[in-house]
Amino acid sequence: MKSVFRSDYYTEKEIVKHFALNKKTSELIEEQINYENPDLKLNIQEILLNGIQIRVINEKINPPFVVEVEHDFPFMKMHFEIEGNSKYTPKNNKSLAVDIPDGHYNLFFLPKVKGTLTYNSPVRKSVEINFTKDYLKRVFGEAFSEASSSYGEALKKDIPFLMWQQSKPITPILHSIIQDIINCKFEDSIKKIYLESKVTEILTILFNYLKNKSSFETNIEEEDYLKIIEAGKIIEENLKNPPTIPELSIITGINQCKLKQNFKRVYRKPVFSYITDLRMEKAKKLISERGFTISEASYEIGYKNPQHFTAAFKRKYNYLPSQLKKVANF
Structure with missing residues (x-):
């Protein structure tokens, strides 16, 4: 699984990142990624579980910061923009535009990612949780299609999906779970079990929203x-x-x-x-x-x-x- 990031803000102009998200592992793998130049100071805490990738991102930039991004794998993601903002503009018909303002979140599935990421805030803090279809099937089992509602249907048909056309504010309960993930002090196998349970808890909440989405729609100007x-x-x-x-x-x-x-x-x-x-x-x-x-x-x-x-x-x-x-x- 490979991701390519291109930007004039990078010293190298192009950064290629390889992921082992689809690799089955019983271990927790952690990595601290630091990158700095005059226009960018980036710290990423990256945690890889079995079919889950958690990225806690702290970033200081000279906005507007524009990055061309391309993934060679389907992108299933929960994105929480705790501070700052993120905007993805696609360059293909297998993606959707994803705009996540300060304090908002969204859940989406993009079969093919090729487009532009734009960040307009000098300080960003976000939590991104990527996962695989195998992880969803393993956790939710036979009930996956029913539990995941329209999201599961999009995965089956391999069509892009965006939970909210207009990203929603991070609710207190979601914010609390995210902070539990960020501040987790456990180690090794206990940390792995704890973080997997938190990711599953978030997905359960979001799938419940999807199942009852009509009652949550705002229809506000x-x-x-x-x-x-x-x-x-x-x-x-x-x-x-x-x-x-x-x-x-x-x-x-x-x-x-x-x-x-x-x-x-x-x-x-x-x-x-x-x-x-x-x-x-x-x-x-x-x-x-x-x-x-x-x-x-x-x-x-x-x-x-x-x-x-x-x-x-x-x-x-x-x-x-x-x-x-x-x-x-x-």
Whole structure:
């Protein structure tokens, strides 16, 4: 499996990369890739499992950064653009254009990749998960066609597929799983099992979306959609003291009724539930990864009373936040 990248931004002008994605292996293979010149500073943590390739990319560039790309294998990918943006423009009829803005994601299948990648942000952080048909069949077995819905049908017919015509915001639950992948501290076989389970968890969530896609479709005008995305970012940046719906309405310039309706369509939950989910996920990480006390985590995410936080956490996860301390100290 070979990929070719061509760009005037590369010192060599052309970089050829060989992958062993379709090679059956019981081992986990890791590689750190670093590349630097005056226009590009790139770090890639690449992890190869059995039929899965995970790439955690940190990149600083001099935009616009344009790369000609070509793969000699079918491309099955989940792409999460945590920071920055990515745009693929095809040069053949076996591909589709894929545009993933800041904080968005998509799932796609491209039988043949030959086109242009454009990055317009000076800083990028993304997680890309590539996988094979054999991996999908191994994990989902006989239920694969039913589980994968229209995606599985596209694989059968060898036609390009894009889960969302307009890439969707990374939801709190997906963001949490991605962070689990990035921050995984396990080693060797345990790390392999853990990462495979996380990839399978993401695919299960996305296939469920596909199966019930009609209920998730937004049908929102572009201008209103961008305002809702802005609202989501404002909430994320002000979790300790998030704006009220009236305040958010004024800031984004969208009336309260439309704000509440469209927010639920885009993020698949009401504003208050979205805030609670983000707060609880942040609290989990503060306690388990950074050693915060229950009171400290409670205050950091905007709860004045730790008991109120503990009750909300228990309702959300069905266990007490104090149990995170026990796991962290295990």
